[in-house]
Amino acid sequence: MVVAEGDIPPLCCQPHSSDEWWPGIVDEVDNNDVIDELARLFRSLAHTDFAGYSPIYEKLALAVAQDHDVLTFVLDSAAPTARRGRLPVLFFAATHDVILSQPTSPIAAIYRGDMNADPVAPFFQLIANDRNAIAERMRTHSVQTNEVGRSAAIAAAVARCTAGDSRPIGLIEIGPSAGLNLAFDSYRIEYTRGADVTCSTGPADSPVRLSCELRGDLDVPLLEPDLAIAARVGIDAAPIDITDPEQSRWLQACLWPGVPDRPERLAAAIKLVGATPPPIRRGDAVTELAEVMAAVPEGIVPIVIATWALAYIPTEGREQILRDVDDLGARRDLAFITLEEPRFTPWSPVVEDLPEGASVNDGTSTILAMRRWSGGMCESRILAFVHPHGRWMHWSD
Numbered sequence: 246m247v248v249a250e251g252d253i254p255p256l257c258c259q260p261h262s263s264d265e266w267w268p269g270i271v272d273e274v275d276n277n278d279v280i281d282e283l284a285r286l287f288r289s290l291a292h293t294d295f296a297g298y299s300p301i302y303e304k305l306a307l308a309v310a311q312d313h314d315v316l317t318f319v320l321d322s323a324a325p326t327a328r329r330g331r332l333p334v335l336f337f338a339a340t341h342d343v344i345l346s347q348p349t350s351p352i353a354a355i356y357r358g359d360m361n362a363d364p365v366a367p368f369f370q371l372i373a374n375d376r377n378a379i380a381e382r383m384r385t386h387s388v389q390t391n392e393v394g395r396s397a398a399i400a401a402a403v404a405r406c407t408a409g410d411s412r413p414i415g416l417i418e419i420g421p422s423a424g425l426n427l428a429f430d431s432y433r434i435e436y437t438r439g440a441d442v443t444c445s446t447g448p449a450d451s452p453v454r455l456s457c458e459l460r461g462d463l464d465v466p467l468l469e470p471d472l473a474i475a476a477r478v479g480i481d482a483a484p485i486d487i488t489d490p491e492q493s494r495w496l497q498a499c500l501w502p503g504v505p506d507r508p509e510r511l512a513a514a515i516k517l518v519g520a521t522p523p524p525i526r527r528g529d530a531v532t533e534l535a536e537v538m539a540a541v542p543e544g545i546v547p548i549v550i551a552t553w554a555l556a557y558i559p560t561e562g563r564e565q566i567l568r569d570v571d572d573l574g575a576r577r578d579l580a581f582i583t584l585e586e587p588r589f590t591p592w593s594p595v596v597e598d599l600p601e602g603a604s605v606n607d608g609t610s611t612i613l614a615m616r617r618w619s620g621g622m623c624e625s626r627i628l629a630f631v632h633p634h635g636r637w638m639h640w641s642d
């Protein structure tokens with residue numbers, strides 16, 4: 246793989262479904278242009294993220310993209326501060342939450358896979374019937390998908406950062422949602438090639454089982470069995486309390502229907518982690534990270550993790566986070582692990598050639614990267630190309 250220092254990876258910066266490529270300039274442009282952009286965003290999601298993964302959302306996204314009234318409803322329902330690029334997934338999460346509250350409805354049966362029928366008509370009927378409930382959720386909630394599949398990538402990156410180093414680590418997650426990925430070492434993770442399990446990590450009897458397809462020739466590093474995780478903490482703008490059924494239903498609502506095993510896996514993780522949830526500080530990571538990192542006692546190596554969280558933080562905030570990491574890194578060893586679209590971690594090397602198998606049309610491009618400070622020296626590396634939900638990983642380091 247060829248890499249060079251720089252800003253935005255050219256091969257990975259095509260207009261994207263999943264986040265803020267669409268700038269928040271709604272008030273300044275003609276409303277029809279905004280509706281057209283929103284339609285394009287729904288279509289892009291259908292083709293890049295939902296196709297071959299969530300056929301129900303693929304169909305619904307294409308149908309919504311053609312419906313001016315529904316597009317207007319989506320636009321009008323969002324809070325003025327909502328990130329425009331997130332509106333389609335926020336809309337789908339809000340409708341899904343209403344559907345979960347109506348388990349006997351036909352659309353709920355279709356979402357669960359209990360009924361094989363075209364979802365479009367019942368979905369549009371739901372929007373007509375429950376406009377207020379959907380709009381209220383869009384105004385008061387944000388996208389908080391806590392995808393435990395990402396633990397497959399986090400485990401490999403932590404293994405890479407801690408290889409040959411017996412010092413205990415302190416995990417600090419930016420935007421952990423409910424904190425399910427702070428328990429990545431409690432899950433059984435199997436890395437597969439075809440039908441074979443190439444390698445695995447985590448307790449063999451864990452009730453949470455993850456499977457991650459390995460692409461490319463390289464195997465992933467595995468966690469040392471005696472890795473000491475001395476502390477775990479999250480900082481989230483709106484932490485989810487998984488012991489509260491209504492809040493954990495929002496996590497289910499953020500899932501995409503028709504993806505096998507995903508709801509069961511989330512429920513198992515909620516049950517496991519809910520027994521002893523990690524502490525999550527409510528706040529803005531931009532202003533709180535420096536203090537939380539500084540509180541990690543000497544002798545413990547801080548590892549800061551951000552997975553699909555920097556995408557929600559404005560550019561100046563991301564720059565501040567990097568400054569805080571580097572300020573501390575110049576004084577003590579630490580690592581910053583990110584699993585994000587490459588444009589949100591411009592400090593990572595630029596990818597000039599995507600390896601075969603790390604397709605940009607199989608989920609929004611997501612890169613696992615590491616910025617590590619050791620003895621006052623800093624290195625930034627790309628570790629892997631990963632499906633946004635951790636379905637597959639192409640290790641590249």
Ligand SMILES: C[S@@+](CC[C@H](N)C(=O)[O-])C[C@H]1O[C@@H](n2cnc3c(N)ncnc32)[C@H](O)[C@@H]1O
Nearest residue numbers: 389390391392420422481482483529530552557
């Ligand atoms: C899409 S979720 C990702 C959750 C988790 N990292 C994962 O990968 O499963 C994004 C999370 O970032 C949080 N978030 C957004 N902006 C934040 C900020 N400025 N500070 C802390 N958390 C933030 C949101 O509340 C949300 O829980």
